[in-house]
Amino acid sequence: MEDLKVLEPLFRMPLFQFFVLMALIQLLSQVFLDRRIAFWLSSIATTLLWLKNYDPITPLKAWFLILLIFSVYMFPKVFFHFNLFLFLRGRKRCPICYSEVHWKAKACPFCHHRFKKVEGLGEEK
Numbered sequence: 001m002e003d004l005k006v007l008e009p010l011f012r013m014p015l016f017q018f019f020v021l022m023a024l025i026q027l028l029s030q031v032f033l034d035r036r037i038a039f040w041l042s043s044i045a046t047t048l049l050w051l052k053n054y055d056p057i058t059p060l061k062a063w064f065l066i067l068l069i070f071s072v073y074m075f076p077k078v079f080f081h082f083n084l085f086l087f088l089r090g091r092k093r094c095p096i097c098y099s100e101v102h103w104k105a106k107a108c109p110f111c112h113h114r115f116k117k118v119e120g121l122g123e124e125k
């Protein structure tokens with residue numbers, strides 16, 4: 001239990017509390033709803049609850065963080081067809097059959113599509 005004391009300052013941070021509250025609402029709503037809908041529902045609900053009971057600065061910071069994380073993931077995906085999560089697992093997606101293959105593969109083992117030489121990209125066009 002002594003180790004948990006290290007976490008105490010973290011739990012005192014309003015921003016961390018905001019995300020804990022959001023995660024709890026997310027977990028609850030995920031029982032009934034689709035994950036994506038649950039995410040938006042929980043973030044909006046937490047923001048509204050926080051604005052009603054606490055300060056307006058914490059939700060602002062939290063939304064800034066959420067958008068920052070989203071943009072790190074979304075921009076490469078939309079503009080360069082680069083999927084961060086696939087890349088971290090060392091995979092890329094075949095543009096023909098949408099199977100995950102090794103990022104160094106020259107041809108898709110499932111549909112035999114030949115990849116162009118854009119190595120290191122998570123998803124190829």
Ligand SMILES: [Zn+2]
Pocket residue numbers: 094095096097098099108109110111112113
């Ligand atoms: Zn394929």
